[in-house]
Amino acid sequence: MSIETVAGPQDAQHVPLSEADKLRQDAESAAQVRRLANHPDVIALRVEKVRTQIDVLLWVGIFLGLAFTMVNVQAFAASGAAVWSLAWLSAWLLDPMVSLVLVAVLRAEQITARYQVQTGRWAHRTKWFAFLATYVMNTWKSWTHLDIAGVALHSVPPVLVFLAAETAPVLRDKLTEAVMAAAGHAFTGEANTQETAPAAEVTPSAPAETPDAEEPVPTPALSPAPAPRRTTRKAKAPAKQGRKLRADYLAEARAAWAPGIEITPAWVREVCPEVSRGTSKNVADDLIAETRTAPTVLPVPAPTTTARTDSEEAA
Template identity: 90%
Template sequence: MTTTDITTAQDARHQPLTEADKLHQDAESAAQVRRLANHPDVIALRVEKVRTQIDVLLRVGIFLGLAFTMVNVQAFAASGAPVWSLGWVSAWLLDPMVSLVLVAVLRAEQITARYQVETGRWAHRTKWFAFLATYVMNTWKSWTHLDVAGVALHSVPPVLVFLAAETAPVLRDKLTEAVMKAAGHAFTGETDTQETTPAAEVTPSVAAETPDSEQPVPTPALSPAPAPRRTTRKAKAPAKPGRKLRGDYLAEARAAWAPGIEITPAWVREVCPDVSRGTSKNVADDLIAETATAPTVLPVSVPTTTTARIDSEEAA
């Protein structure tokens, strides 16, 4: 036996693995990796890393933009004051004052966006005011001198800071939504295998029973199964016409009424025991309206029919 034969792939029993065994191991390993990759905790960890990267990049961009605007705001606030004078030194405090408030709002939105909580109108108003104040103080001199290049140069940093401040909560909200959706579809790989394995176990059992019984009856036995369901549905349909409507109760009350009987809901309930109180009132009102318009038609209707039948019998 050569050295190459000894170093061939072997399993725990020191038997060489076939190509099918290797593929089976690869398939199991790939399925396990897929299940773990779709695990909500793994997805949440990956999203958290992306969230951290986005927060760091946005913070760096915002701080660089605010640092660039600080010089212009100081020059606007100093307005020609001597260097190192009280007005010149205090002018350096204006931009940090606005920037710190803006950063505080962004920091709060970073936490609220994680749990998808609305910060309210005042947070948006504060960001808008901080942006407008920074933009006006940065571009005031350029607008007064109608310097187009200066307006474009000093407009880019404040606008970029404002867009980053408005985009950051939206991105965090979408990342949280992605984690929630991943938690809703947890272990998709395991559910797929659980749904497919019962079908694979049932079909061989049916195929194994057919040669023993030698009667190919299982397939015909399944086809008549829907027939009883159709008959039961059709059997329930005639139950709907048996339900009495308002016109049926009115016909019964009309047949039982005679001149001299006071038509009331209580009398209708006596004539029709299965009528409800609301329907009995409606039937009584309808019958009263009929008797009020044509009181003599109802009692005469029965004798006319009987005499017509007697005349027809005598003629026969």
């Protein structure tokens, strides 16, 4: 009878859990949720959802702004032509012609910014020309009549479309950097767990290499002992270089810069091909600030020549 009474309470379905068991289960489930929430794939999936929402909102705003400017551009192109005449009908083609080219450039930047690839100068120039043409044709009559209210009214949609188109690649670039940062943190965390294992294997070999019987002779034999420690330190270096920081790009740009070179984000991207667009601008600003505040120290070769002449005279 005693054995049956002992086996009964071990069944969790019949015995209620204690408060400590409930807290233990909650802690285990919370730790599992935290590990999965910080997983790079889960973070990438969340970023993709946010990226989709941002793209939808930006495209809706851009199309609404371009649709608003279509009427004013048509009135500017028709310039008093009779309604339903050939000139009046052809005036409706001007704004869609400019808008379609602009949308094509923005669509290409949407894909290239996802993978942090630069579109080039011609795409940027085409986008600027399309915006300037739309703004001028949209506000021309208001400027000629000095209608301040009309200028303000017809300036808001083109400027808002321009700001949305310029901000969209930067936002997509930052979202990509967020995914890469999450993957980089996960990589360094795995590397740290792998680096701790060889350290535990090296430590037990130390007491085996220090015999007390031979004191004068083992001193040269113990000299190669630090060799495995150096190899372990060298093995750690490539594992930590999973992702460059802003200071690393700044150091590379500082080493490549020379007096006379104009510091621009494009030049930083040429020196550091893997840098993103937003980081290149920050690195360029930091390097410009350093070059402005850094003193010019040029009379360094003078003491070296004098020191050589003094040594030659002494010889």
